[in-house]
Amino acid sequence: xxxxxxxxxxxxxxxxxxxxxxxxxxxxxxxxxxxxxxxxxxxxxxxxxxxxxxxxxxxxxxxxxxxxxxxxxxxxxxxxxxxxxxxxxxxxxxxxxxxxxxxxxxxxxxxxxxxxxxxxxxxxxxxxxxxxxxxxxxxxxxxxxxxxxxxxxxxxxxxxxxxxxxxxxxxxxxxxxxxxxxxxxxxxxxxxxxxxxxxxxxxxxxxxxxxxxxxxxxxxxxxxxxxxxxxxxxxxxxxxxxxxxxxxxxxx
Amino acid sequence: xxxxxxxxxxxxxxxxxxxxxxxxxxxxxxxxxxxxxxxxxxxxxxxxxxxxxxxxxxxxxxxxxxxxxxxxxxxxxxxxxxxxxxxxxxxxxxxxxxxxxxxxxxxxxxxxxxxxxxxxxxxxxxxxxxxxxxxxxxxxxxxxxxxxxxxxxxxxxxxxxxxxxxxxxxxxxxxxxxxxxxxxxxxxxxxxxxxxxxxxxxxxxxxxxxxxxxxxxxxxxxxxxxxxxxxxxxxxxxxxxxxxxxxxxxxx
Numbered sequence: 379x380x381x382x383x384x385x386x387x388x389x390x391x392x393x394x395x396x397x398x399x400x401x402x403x404x405x406x407x408x409x410x411x412x413x414x415x416x417x418x419x420x421x422x423x424x425x426x427x428x429x430x431x432x433x434x435x436x437x438x439x440x441x442x443x444x445x446x447x448x449x450x451x452x453x454x455x456x457x458x459x460x461x462x463x464x465x466x467x468x469x470x471x472x473x474x475x476x477x478x479x480x481x482x483x484x485x486x487x488x489x490x491x492x493x494x495x496x497x498x499x500x501x502x503x504x505x506x507x508x509x510x511x512x513x514x515x516x517x518x519x520x521x522x523x524x525x526x527x528x529x530x531x532x533x534x535x536x537x538x539x540x541x542x543x544x545x546x547x548x549x550x551x552x553x554x555x556x557x558x559x560x561x562x563x564x565x566x567x568x569x570x571x572x573x574x575x576x577x578x579x580x581x582x583x584x585x586x587x588x589x590x591x592x593x594x595x596x597x598x599x600x601x602x603x604x605x606x607x608x609x610x611x612x613x614x615x616x617x618x619x620x621x622x623x624x625x626x627x628x629x630x
Numbered sequence: 631x632x633x634x635x636x637x638x639x640x641x642x643x644x645x646x647x648x649x650x651x652x653x654x655x656x657x658x659x660x661x662x663x664x665x666x667x668x669x670x671x672x673x674x675x676x677x678x679x680x681x682x683x684x685x686x687x688x689x690x691x692x693x694x695x696x697x698x699x700x701x702x703x704x705x706x707x708x709x710x711x712x713x714x715x716x717x718x719x720x721x722x723x724x725x726x727x728x729x730x731x732x733x734x735x736x737x738x739x740x741x742x743x744x745x746x747x748x749x750x751x752x753x754x755x756x757x758x759x760x761x762x763x764x765x766x767x768x769x770x771x772x773x774x775x776x777x778x779x780x781x782x783x784x785x786x787x788x789x790x791x792x793x794x795x796x797x798x799x800x801x802x803x804x805x806x807x808x809x810x811x812x813x814x815x816x817x818x819x820x821x822x823x824x825x826x827x828x829x830x831x832x833x834x835x836x837x838x839x840x841x842x843x844x845x846x847x848x849x850x851x852x853x854x855x856x857x858x859x860x861x862x863x864x865x866x867x868x869x870x871x872x873x874x875x876x877x878x879x880x881x882x
Contacts, residue, residue: 418674418677418678419672419674420671423670423834424834428832430831450672450736451834458819459822459832480864482866483673496815497818534871537868558867558872561864563750566710568706568711579681580711582675582676608872609868609871609872610866611866612866613810613811613813614860614862614866616789616862617810619861623783623861
């Protein structure tokens with residue numbers, strides 16, 4: 379297969395390299411990723427600034443292209459400009475930290491997969507459920523086994539898979555769950571501080587989620603020690619409300 | 631009503647002021663918006679940098695708070711830190727240019743409304759279908775009439791309205807359509823250029839959409855000269871695929 383790897387932690391991230399290392403012997407692998415960390419950029423594009431592209435070498439060998447933009451930029455420019463051929467699969471990750479629940483919306487990792495899906499290419503976003511001492515190998519092995527199956531799933535146009543993997547050895551993982559995105563709200567918090575020049579500033583300092591995730595959701599699966607796979611898409615229409623409003627025809 | 635106004639064109643944008651001007655006599659209006667233009671930032675958050683907040687005056691009077699972040703940051707910090715009371719309604723806009731079809735995903739204007747909906751506050755995103763010589767007055771008047779009705783719609787938790795308005799006098803607008811988000815792909819294009827130091831750079835230079843929008847979509851409504859109202863939400867799960875995959879139980 380021809381595989382495009384990208385991420386939002388930046389081209390030098392260990393999670394991206396774990397995928398590269400896993401796939402490169404058996405597949406044609408291209409790496410196109412942001413040159414710097416782009417976490418929580420959501421589905422941003424760089425329109426007001428030019429994009430720069432740099433060749434990146436690793437141990438003296440060509441590794442890939444670093445893009446001065448977001449994950450969605452990286453996928454767009456990879457497919458439209460940089461790659462000599464259209465990839466069969468785009469893998470975004472392995473992200474350091476989970477991308478579940480409402481955080482999916484803020485996730486650069488997921489937006490790269492969504493962008494690939496928009497471009498009509500099978501895609502998965504992969505995240506590891508830990509922020510510390512990550513061992514990416516089990517997750518990379520799981521994705522390696524999954525990869526050839528993704529194109530056979532015949533996902534509808536625009537749909538990709540958001541995969542979250544417990545930070546455990548494969549034999550300790552309790553299975554694979556097909557899930558929906560949890561919608562429990564975050565505990566929003568801002569820390570107000572004063573800088574050395576006596577000016578106020580704020581840190582966004584979310585502290586987890588309010589309440590417990592429901593069974594069937596991505597968050598619940600991780601809590602149970604399972605890999606969660608959520609099919610996601612980019613049509614934000616809320617169809618039940620559309621029907622409800624159409625019935626009422628509001629008040630215009 | 632207590633109304634929070636925000637946008638992605640920046641706190642000094644004329645579209646935001648048009649809403650302020652329309653609402654401020656009859657309602658308690660707060661303005662919290664990015665200090666600079668934040669178009670195509672999608673649903674980004676500022677986590678790696680502190681947020682600064684500045685008081686902004688207009689004609690000698692306090693106008694609002696400028697936030698050194700994205701539209702989603704502005705809504706979060708407004709509701710959690712800056713406003714003395716919880717708003718009854720968040721209005722994001724009026725954006726210079728439409729936010730329809732796939733572009734909804736990249737839209738800072740829409741992400742501000744989505745963020746408000748996540749926080750449990752009724753919200754609308756408003757965009758004007760022109761990039762040149764905008765007259766925001768008709769759109770502001772329409773939103774002014776709509777505003778008191780939004781909370782009565784009893785939108786489900788997490789659902790907000792994405793509203794796009796033709797750049798026409800109200801009497802020339804052909805009506806209001808309840809729509810879904812169009813999914814026709816963009817014509818992606820990158821312009822490759824050489825800078826004065828002989829280094830290559832790229833501009834993202836999308837040139838509209840591939841093909842025609844279907845009836846029932848936001849894009850189609852605008853083309854017909856109608857205001858489009860699309861209920862949107864932030865659960866990206868593609869439920870039909872979830873069922874399909876669950877039936878197959880893939881190949882694990």
